[in-house]
Amino acid sequence: MTNTQVTLIQIDNYGPWTTTPEPRREVDLQALQSRIYADVSQLVGNREGYAFFGRFDNMVTVTNGLDTTAHQLIQESLGNRYPVTASMSVAVSPSPAEALGTASDRLQAAGSAQDSERQEVLRGETIPEAERTETDLQIAHFDVDDVTGKYTDQLNEFDTFIRIEEGYAELMRYMRNAHDSVAFFVGGDNIIAVCSDMDERDYHDAVAHVKDAVGVELRVGVGRARTPQAAGMDAKHALEDCREDDYIVELDW
Ligand SMILES: Nc1nc2c(ncn2[C@@H]2O[C@H](COP(=O)(O)OP(=O)(O)O)[C@@H](O)[C@H]2O)c(=O)[nH]1
Numbered sequence: 001m002t003n004t005q006v007t008l009i010q011i012d013n014y015g016p017w018t019t020t021p022e023p024r025r026e027v028d029l030q031a032l033q034s035r036i037y038a039d040v041s042q043l044v045g046n047r048e049g050y051a052f053f054g055r056f057d058n059m060v061t062v063t064n065g066l067d068t069t070a071h072q073l074i075q076e077s078l079g080n081r082y083p084v085t086a087s088m089s090v091a092v093s094p095s096p097a098e099a100l101g102t103a104s105d106r107l108q109a110a111g112s113a114q115d116s117e118r119q120e121v122l123r124g125e126t127i128p129e130a131e132r133t134e135t136d137l138q139i140a141h142f143d144v145d146d147v148t149g150k151y152t153d154q155l156n157e158f159d160t161f162i163r164i165e166e167g168y169a170e171l172m173r174y175m176r177n178a179h180d181s182v183a184f185f186v187g188g189d190n191i192i193a194v195c196s197d198m199d200e201r202d203y204h205d206a207v208a209h210v211k212d213a214v215g216v217e218l219r220v221g222v223g224r225a226r227t228p229q230a231a232g233m234d235a236k237h238a239l240e241d242c243r244e245d246d247y248i249v250e251l252d253w
């Protein structure tokens, strides 16, 4: 059984900040957002977690193994490095989508994303060390079969981008609706999903659904472990096995 710990990181009062006293230069906002994400990826990643850029102002991170103190340190580091602060909300569930839902509820209860009074809150609970198991995380690493031959080397880059985004949109919706799982585009032709307890058939169905709906052919490797990074690395190895053996789905257990 999976038990995913999700931390929602939300930049405090970011909307008003981007327009006060007048709209800030977009290029500066883009640089700021990508730097905050880079730091979050490393701060969470150094502690065996995974971070997704999401909408940049709201980042979803998977934090099994990070306790409250680790969260406070990350929050403090962001506050020290940037002209904005971040709030964090943590929740745990066998269903990743439900964990993210509970984390969102807790943050919303603490105040609006555009409330200047709500600053650097930290809410929620982490998994007690004694309750952690080797199957808490199930992570799936999807990639488009031969994106280079079918798209990158063939089409206008914008038409390639449209195809990849269509595949992503279809997969994220399917994983959310059918399996309470959350999937994020991570660049190139890659999508990483944090999954509930899905089996091989479920993954075949997901890949078949995306192919039927939008014609994008995916492969997927899946890992299971105690930490997000261990599960994610197993998933990447399983995906390499898929490519070598010409399978569509490979589970690393
Ligand atoms: N985030 C991420 N991107 C990757 C990874 N591997 C490949 N990519 C990206 O995906 C693109 C396509 O690579 P690949 O899937 O190997 O090509 P294909 O075999 O033609 O589909 C690369 O240009 C990278 O941008 C990975 O492990 N993680």
Ligand SMILES: [Mg+2]
Pocket (backbone or CB within 6 Å): 143, 144, 145, 146, 147, 148, 189
């Ligand atoms: Mg590929």
